[in-house]
Amino acid sequence: MLTRLRPRLAGAVFLLAGAALPARAQRDSAAFVTTYGSDTVSVERWVRDGSRWEAAVLDRSPVALLRRYSVELNRSGRVQRFEERWHNAGDPTGAPTRTLVLEPAPGGWIGRITEYGSTREGMVAGDPAALPYRYREHWPLELAMSRVRPGAARTLPMLDRLEVIPVMLERGAGGEVRVVQERRAPYVARVDEAGNIQGVHIPMVPRDLVVTRAPWMEIDERARRWQAGQFRPLALGELSGGGVARANEFGGTAGPPRAAAPSRKREEAAVGGARIVVEYGKATLRGRESWGGAVPWGQVWSTGGGEPARLTTTRELVLGDPARRTLSLPPGEYTLQSIHEQGSGVLVVSRGTEELGRVPARRVQRVFAEDEFIVEVDPGAIRLIWGESEYVVPFTVR
Incomplete structure (x- = not known):
């Protein structure tokens, strides 16, 4: 747990908004689209360029928010610097509203959070060799899969919010990976022979979250549209319900107009x-x-x-x-x-x-x-x- 630094949030990384990707990065990049019933819940994209991973995640529930991430690895593959920035979805290229930086130190991680014009620093206890982890975000699993051979199971220390937790990855020979985290229900990812994630099913009530791999996609303009109200932010419990206007850019059907919001x-x-x-x-x-x-x-x-x-x-x-x-x-x-x-x-x-x-x-x-x-x-x-x-x-x- 964190000493003196009380805010909690998940680990991840920063993507330079609007930057053109080099050809090499284009070849080693992908996106994930998460749907709940007929509704798009989030889109995320990532790129791996040598020892650096960058990612961006646009989430709709319960509010529209864009997070940008960057992870820097050393030659042995350990994280040397880990950064997460929160951006207003309506201003995706503007200054971040919140920044988290984590760097390994003896016995854990030094964390710095900057928001509301001030910076707080503290110590996160745990394994300094931990990898990023974020429930309902899937680019960190792509990074972690390089540590697990087909047919093997391995428990990895991973940074979830501001603490290090054990996450077990059980990789079957047939391309299925069971992900077990003590605070959540287990879920299953599908990977190809190289360990690239092709899809994920996360059990929810009354329907599952479904994650599909997609080509690299534009995200800034999509964030502006979501914030402008084209896809109204909602709790998962309200999504894909009767009478709810669908918010799926990737093949969902349109529903009837939404009733006026309650007072x-x-x-x-x-x-x-x-x-x-x-x-x-x-x-x-x-x-x-x-x-x-x-x-x-x-x-x-x-x-x-x-x-x-x-x-x-x-x-x-x-x-x-x-x-x-x-x-x-x-x-x-x-x-x-x-x-x-x-x-x-x-x-x-x-x-x-x-x-x-x-x-x-x-x-x-x-x-x-x-x-x-x-x-x-x-x-x-x-x-x-x-x-x-x-x-x-x-x-x-x-």
């Missing part, structure tokens, strides 16, 4: 010196069941109508019960989604397109039913209230 509600509280604001979309039962009805069991929900809920805090929050699982959130803005089951649930917390973690929520019956969905922030608890029950996530302020 937003606002819950504001002062707790322990922190100003906490939650903004979320209005949702009403109108005779339906809430949990298990309007919100299906086991599916990712936007925690309100329309776009995902947003939480803003002026002080660090620690979400969750210390006896179960906690998640620390530095001051800033976050996206809240949720998954609900009959006895419990989880709050899914993201920043930009990066999922930071999942916090258990306890289901509690209510004396009085609520027809309208309500988020309440009480001292020590965030409550998601709808119908005859609510889901409670404890928190403390630091």
